[in-house]
Amino acid sequence: MTTLFISDLHLSAERPDITACFLRFMAQEARGIDALYVLGDLFEMWIGDDDESPFHQQVKQAFRAxxxxxxxxxxxxxxxxxxxxxxxxxxxxxxxxxxxxxIDLYGTPTLILHGDTLCTLDEGYQRYRKKVHNRFIQWLFFRLPLRYRQQIGHKMRSGSSQSNQMKSQAIMDVTPTEVLKAMNQYQVRQMIHGHTHRPDVHDILVQGQPAQRIVLGDWYDHGSVLVCTPEGCELETRDFPAELATLSTPA
Incomplete structure (x- = not known):
């Protein structure tokens, strides 16, 4: 009995090493498990379900299989x-x-989320998030031709990378009080999330009771998987295919 969690793969055609590791994971390790949870940022950029590039089709076929x-x-x-x-x-x-x-993770109620909503000290990002999640703005965006949306997506991705370089690590990490607030709201003692790219298992106290916050890793340098069984959860890494492992990691 095994349940797997992954996040922050940031799949793109420009990183065939990550893609190859992901496809191998899907075709081999993920077969026969109880469930697979992807907690966001599977793709580096997604501008609409109508983008039917060969790369996106390859990833979708892996999920369908x-x-x-x-x-x-x-x-x-x-x-x-x-x-x-x-x-x-x-x-x-x-x-x-x-x-x-x-979710019920082998008897343990567990709150799962991407994790960006926990980073409340990053006020600039939270304002941006509120705008792009506005249904009307999304409706307008989807009315644009695909090629225009792709251009906007690339500009936004570039702007995000430049903005993050200017922010402190503390601002880009979760706010501890927000973690406690969410765990209290959903009445759980276990949380699993990604987003921060800082894989770790944090033992904390929630209303005086022992609790855990598990942070998933990104896939920039190797695959990162949280393996959960009825006995517990463990963060593990997966090597890139040897023939692609020497590819450089983007900034």
């Missing part, structure tokens, strides 16, 4: 792929979950 094999797959939107919608779900068999979801 896994769900067709009987493995349930679940997805929570990240800050890079919050526009993934119903069409993606129908084509892949992946179930889209609310941004904050509580």
């Amino acid at each position: 896994l769900t067709d094999s009987g493995v349930p797959c679940y997805f929570i939107h990240g800050n890079r792929d919050f526009l993934i919608g119903r069409r993606f779900s129908e084509e892949t068999g992946v179930t889209l979950l609310p941004e904050h979801s509580v």
Whole structure:
């Protein structure tokens, strides 16, 4: 009995090493498990379900093969792929979950989320997030031709990278009080999230009771997987295929 969690792969055609590691993971390790949860930022950029590039088709086919094999797959939107919608779900068999979801993880109620909502000290990002999640703004965006949306997406990605370089590490990490607030709100003692790219298991106290916050790792230098069984959870890494492992990591 095994459930796997991944996030922050930032898949793109420019990183075939990450893609190859992901495809191998999907075709081998993810087969026969109880469930796979993807907690956001699966893609470096997603500007609409109508982007049917060969690269996107390859990734969607990997999900379809896994769900067709009987493995349930679940997805929570990240800050890079919050526009993934119903069409993606129908084509892949992946179930889209609310941004904050509580699951029963082998008897332990667990709050799962991408994690960006916990970074409340990054006020600039939170203002941006509120705007791009506005349904009317999204409606207008989807009315643009695909090529224009792609151009906007690339500009936004470049602007985000430059902005993050100017921010302190503390601002870009979760706000401890927000973590406690969320765990109290959902009445859980275990939380799993990504976004910060700082894999770790944090032992904390929630209302005086022992609790854990598990942070998933990114896939920039190697694959990162949280492996959960009835005995507990463990963060593990996966090497890139040897023939692609020497590719440089982007800034």
